Amino acid sequence: MRTDTPQSIYLKDYTPPAWLVDTVDLHVAIHDTHAEVRATLACRRNPAGPGGALVLDGEELALQELAIDGAALAPFCYALADDRLAIASANGAPLPERLTLATRVRIAPDANTQLSGLYRSKDGYFTQCEAQGFRRITFYPDRPDVMARFTCTIEAARERFPQLLSNGNLVATGDATDGRHWARWEDPYAKPCYLFALVAAKLDVLEDRFATRSGRTVRLAVYVEPGKLDQCGHAMAALKKSMAWDERRFGLEMDLDHYMIVAVGDFNMGAMENKGLNIFNTKYVLARPDTATDADFQGIDRVVAHEYFHNWTGNRVTCRDWFQLSLKEGLTVFRDQEFGADVHSRAVTRIQEVRALRVAQFPEDAGPMAHPIRPASYAEINNFYTATVYQKGAEVVRMIHTLIGEAAFRRGMDLYFARHDGQAVTCEDFVAAMQDASGVDLAQFRRWYARAGTPHLKAEGRYDAQARRYTLTLTQSLAPTAYEKRLQEAGLAIDDGPLHIPVALGLVLPDGSDALPEKTRVLPLTQQSQTFVFDGIPAAPVASLLRGFSAPVHLDFAQGDEELAHLMAWDSDPVNRWEAGQRLATRILLAGIAAGGEGTDWIPDTFVAAVARVLDDGLRHDAALAAEALILPAEQVLAEEMAGAGKAIDPEAIHRARIALRRHLAARLRDRFEAAWAALAPTEPYSPDGPQVGRRALRNLVLGYLAESDAEYLNASVMPRLTAQCSGAGNMTDVIAALGTLANLDAPERTAALDAFHSRWQGEALVVDKWLQVQATSRLPGTAARVRELMRHAAFDIRNPNKVYALVRAFCAANPRHFHAADGEGYRLAADVITELQAMNPQVAARIARSFDRWRQVDAARQAHARAALERIRDCAGLARDVAEVVGKALE
């Protein structure tokens, strides 16, 4: 079988760098037709290295000059091939132990559509160097374990590029000839080149200050495209909150005098933690109540915090190699999650994390791209900025936190920095610090870093009334994934022993109280199967397992509907109250799916009653939690349930069953929904935080249910509210909730609302993205055709990642029923986009290609369509490595 998966590189082949770089002096001159980059590198042979030539990476660089210690190098001294410059000697003499290498290259940022390296966005120039973009700027040993001190001088036309920014401190500025000017920056901290950044653009700036706890003042700046200053306030506030939080929770202080955030409209990812000069996708900076939703505001909080937190976890202590990516990403996501929990609601934050894990990471773990949080091999590192490395990586750090406790975790962090500040280290170093600070043996725990796949946890409980004893047997299992099979073929050993799993357990008594004095006990499961005994339990308890979602596993625990209903009502852990509702809903929906999504006799009245109770509770207590509880399990999650049970995923039946359940609830609970709608009417001016966020979420959720009513009620009573909310609500949260609901309805009001929205917001790129997204995720027939039409619309631009994500990825990843259409049209659409895009932006194309991950789990007819689409991509001439890896593994 042809697979064409590109060459892999292996963690086991790691060798230290042969040469180190102490200082880098860059001079970047931006001209109309090109940029010229001069680099002076103070290099020294690494005593711990393997010896050999001075090898530098370089991609799409036109070499103009090359000199060592001031003498131009004769061509016979070096070889320039395969994106590498290998220097073997200095004009006949062996290379000295220390040398100064000077290069001059030309690059073409205007032609850089990959958005890696130096590129143009609108009228400005920006860089993105993680993971391997620096080699697209100059020749350099582009690997994170080479850390150097950087200075950077930028020169450009003053009028067009008033702001010239780089990492660290501004040390000099001046004028050059022909209306040009320059600025020189010096970063006092040694860093790997992936943290380098520069910006040359015309931008507006919002400035502020932060006083650190040791009394220093940090100058803060948020730079945005001219005219958008009124949309930066929230990001600035988030930055200050993050700085204060990291001091409080981890004792970590900002270490530079300047901290800058620059927003750019063309960006492959969310944001980038370059030292002192973060570059952000506009999506995570710009927000105003009328343009951004509550979720957008919270996303900004989290991403600003994430990038700021990287200053310590990522920058001060960085990764030895890219296999260790989760060292910085898993830990920093854990930190931004904790920040979110502390500044918003801990329970809601956690529920959203669990949902995201199930929608994105569990399917990844079950598909052809499965990998551990620290993969042992990869073909293209850009394909490993994944839900596994980020979200599961954070779960692994969270499990350490659960096993050793907050105080020991904090000591572990302190020890990690004491040992490794200024170093490039491995995941083992992190775990060792946690182990040494806590005294808890984490040797077995390290298997979490090496195993792919989602473990299964089987639980069996028994209560002995006479002995007042509850006995719980836990059994773990983890089947090998595509990843382990590939490793085996490569002759690599797999450590498939049992994992160390923290199982947080509560025992809920019939009166709803906790039987355990400490309420929740963490059971350390280390064997394949283990029995735990609890004495002095006065009555038969309902076990609440994995409280707070204490481990990223599939739970297999036969609990009856009444037991789940008991947990829904009484569990003292809000996450498990939510989880019980999800398990109950999943069970019902699976029955509905088995019935082809037809009829309603699979919907028990007890569930309707439970939903009514949750709603009432939400009105009295926590509306945000109720809103989470009333979201039915996602289609993707139900699909995984089917696949896990060995059935072919039936996207149509899943969709039908889920809608049928929503309609049934709308019909049976109309009065309750109406009462809630009225009770939740806004009473205060809009603010993106506080309890009103939860009230808005619940009210819009209720409106969504009401829109599932019969046509008569819909038209008479719901439609007017939807259209009024679309045109009249002052905040984007309410507007987009109504527009998203309308987008599912085949009615003239739909078109009118979409048109009006577009004409009002066509000048605001991020809002146009929302307009594309609600249409791409519509349930209506003809959605694929509409997506194709929108791809030709002036609002779309295939070169802009945000547009591709809003329209194409939303369709492929968030509209499973249309993506997996029986006629193969969804797959064809994806293949058309991927083949066109891969030549321009391979990273983004590869992300879209991941939509095919679950193609082998659908029925044979769909599989044939998917295979044809995948093979068409595979056979594309000059296919980019990023896409080749994803498609190759899918076809393996």
Ligand code: PHE
């Ligand atoms: N390191 C960035 C983050 O997680 C993500 C990123 C990776 C951005 C690669 C750009 C390129 O914060």
Ligand code: ZN
């Ligand atoms: Zn990160």
